[in-house]
Amino acid sequence: MKKKAVCVRCGAFKKAAFARCPGCGLIPETDFEAARALILSEKTVYGAVEIGRTPEELEEISENIQKGRPYPIDGEEQNRVVREYWNYLKSQPPPQHRLGRYLKWGVLLIVLFSASALLGWWLL
């Protein structure tokens, strides 16, 4: 498994900041948990800011947490990450809703079907 992020609670490595921890099952849920998870993950650029730690730092943080020393996350950094991450998400185009896409195809099919039915009826 690629070491991409460290679990804030037990220090196990997981594949992504927001993934479920394979060690203790923790999933970041609140904004602050998400911020802490982002801080304890591999450095990633979000828009204009970079959030995270280097792989070496993560290695050390993971060891410390597993030895019972939680990583001291600065409250100010946590607040800043919440703010910056939300700014980043807001600047992203909203993902296209799946249902909307299916609906569009459904409508197109119905239109095509009625058109061919009408044409068939008209030709007879």
Ligand SMILES: [Zn+2]
């Ligand atoms: Zn964990």
